[in-house]
Amino acid sequence: MEPREELLKRLVAEMPDPDERGMYCHIVVKDEKGPDGKRQFETKPIDKDKIEKAVAELQKRGPEAVVGLVGMLVEPLEGDDVQPIKAKYALHVLGLCASKMTGDDARRDYALALASQLGGERSKGAQRYILQELQAFGRKEVVATLGKLLTDADLCDAAAMALVAIRDGAVDPLRAALGHAKGACRLAVVQALGALADAGSAEALQKALGDTDREVRIAAGWGLANSGADAAAGALTKAADAAEGWERIQMTKACMLLSERLVARGKKDEAKAIYTHLRDTRKDPSESYVREAAEKALAAT
Amino acid sequence: MTEQRLKMGRRAFLKTSAAVAAFTIVPRHVLGGEGEIPPSETLGGALIGCGGRGGGTFGELGKNVRQLAMCDVRFVDKADNNLFYTDFRRVLERKDIDVVAIATPPHWHALISIAAMEAGKDVLCEKPMTRFIAEGRAVVDAERRYNRIFQVGTFGRYGAIKSDRSRLTHKIMRSGLLKNCQGVHIAKGGLKVAMWSGIVKAPPQPVPANLDWDMYCGPSPLRPYHPHRHGGTHRGYWDYEGGGLADMGQHHFDPIQWIYGKDDTSPVAIEAYAPPAHPECTAMWGWVELTYADGLTFVMDSREWGEPYSRKKDRDVGLEDLAEEDQKKVQETPDPEPFPTFPEAVKTRQKPGGHAEAAHRCATLLHLANIAIRIGRKLRYDPVKEQFIGDEEANRLAYLPMRAPWHL
Secondary structure, three states: OOOHHHHHHHHHHOOOOOOOOOEOOOEEEEEEEOOOOOEEEEEOOOOHHHHHHHHHHHHHOHHHHHHHHHHHOOOOOOOOOOHHHHHHHHHHHHHHHHHHOOOOHHHHHHHHHHHOOOOOOOOHHHHHHHHHHHHHHOOHHHHHHHHOOOOOOOOHHHHHHHHHHHOOOOHHHHHHHHOOOOHHHHHHHHHHHHHOOOHHHHHHHHHHOOOOOHHHHHHHHHHHHHHOOHHHHHHHHHHHHHOOHHHHHHHHHHHHHHHHHHHHOOOHHHHHHHHHHHHHHOOOHHHHHHHHHHHHHHHHO | OHHHHHHHOHHHHHHHHHHHHOOOOOOHHHHOOOOOOOHHHOEEEEEEOOOOOHHHHHHOOOOOEEEEEEEOOOOOOOOOOOOEEOOHHHHHHOOOOOEEEEOOOHHHHHHHHHHHHHOOOEEEEOOOOOOOHHHHHHHHHHHHHHOOOEEEOOOHHHHHOOOHHHHHHHHHHHHOOOOOOOOEEEEEOOOOOOOOOOEOOOOOOOOOOOOOHHHHHOOOOOOOOOHHHOOOHHHHEOOOOOHHHHHHHHHHHHHHHHHOOOOOOOOOEEEEEOOOOOOOEOOOOOEEEEEOOOOOEEEEEOOOOOOOOOOOOOEOOOHHHOOHHHHHHHHHOOOOOOOOOHHHHHHHOOOOOOOHHHHHHHHHHHHHHHHHHHHOOOEEEEOOOOEEOOOHHHHHHHOOOOOOOOOO
8 A cells, every 4th residue: 555645745736726826727928919919818727626636535534634735734835846736725625625415424434534643843823724614514512622723823713713613512611711811811711602693601691791801892782682681671771872983883782683583482562671771862963863772673572 | 263163063164153253254154155155154174094096985975075184094194183193093083073984894884883883974985895794784883873873985876777788687686576696797808806805915014104904804803914904905815805706796786786686685596606715815816606596697697707697698587578567567667766875865854766775685685796806615695694604714704703892
């Protein structure tokens, strides 16, 4: 059997080279000009069949192909070596291939193999690329591994975004991280919980309405609204009333959004209370549009 | 003066200014003399995104708009938070801004449009309206929630509605009388595929001193800087747009979508013929076929890779597709009213031609096509739930997570 390293190099070499412009287009510029006096371009076709055939071979080698391709990554790119470019592309096409196969085993093996390369000696750039692929192809089997990166300043954004995309099982590691994540990581976690509309985090998000970081306060307000947490209505309207400028705009939006979520859940009285509050408190001419929006919503509720 | 104006609001400030001006020689533009727009009809405008399309987009706001603010992430060296800004949030806080023109790259279009409407402004936003499907629905929701005016920056439908043939097709399609639509519209070429592709070989470079790169990336991943990732060539990256298909597709398909009466729905089947897509850069593709529930087919045929599309031929929809009694019903239906322009819509509060739902559905066409290219398999789509059926990977591209602190 061909040694793994040689096999990988041979199959990765089958991926397209970047063209003269550094793109996957293979525009070949002819020397002669056309009848309109302009330079002529000719596309040398990217060979779809060649790519898919090579990746199908990679797929047969399972997780060891994934790990081997990750080992070829150089992120960010440097130098003139095209192998890392091709390895990056091959790794993604391998994910596409795995996701197309019958059953879920191939995709799951792909995701677990990728996740096994996180948190160790791989460069941060390579890990970010892995997280990007897990955002596309990972599922519940990788959420625990992703959760461990939520306090890594270089990786927390990508980890949080991957968890939001995965959804299933994602709230547990996010809730666990909320207590000790700091700075940008804390913001990423709060926002991710908001994006997942996690009602179970309502108490923590309500506490975050008083955070010293304005962006955390705004993310918490949006998260509470998204989750439809009716118990948060009082805190949210209070936060909106006290805020100024951009934060007031965003907190007021959160109040409107919460009301819509409440109406959708049949809690019309609670929603009307918020709309009535906005109608009665937004007296400044510059906020007349909020008053009118609240009036319109009240009439429709 | 500026601070006072901000606190007072536009109308109150103008009223005070007019009172002071009465004791001096009063310029024509204050009185609203011949050819001049009176102050009471003048709106405060802001341009967010001051690149190649900025001036043109701002001009579409209307002749009665004064430019009070310009915002661009490349204004680090000249931002004064008075006329020049790098942070659009500071612009939207201003009470003297009534209308906003958005000409940033598309990954910012939805967020800034929504934020502007949340701040009480009316919006004209460049195409493509959005970067992914869920953004469009959020823009529609904001337009409705705040009763704002939203117009996307493509105007082909304003010309289409003047055509007798187009109006007739539109009436046939909206009548509900055509049971099995055989219509096929094929866009052949003109989608700038190779022109707007991304560089896969892009080593990082130092960030220019006048550029706020973090703000530029915004809701998209914070990548190492490369000049190809902004300034027009941003089109070649999934992080910011969707290649030539997204850039040119809304121009081409917006009037077509109106003509065929599809402003409120989306295709249910999508299939692409393309090489496997790169995860970060747009590249070559052959064609995409999109089919609606009633059988209508749209095709994007790039003519830049692989064999041209040949499954179906172009076919118009006409009265001959209907039974005789139904033909009469359509012919007796009144013609649709002309679309209000953006300035007219701002004044009358009627929806303009390129309002949020229509623009969102057109952008959705482009996103469905790109998702089919990126996923590499035939897709089924629910146009009511706005989700793919039985395809998790495709749905992940329909709703992309955003980098904090940005969210819909």
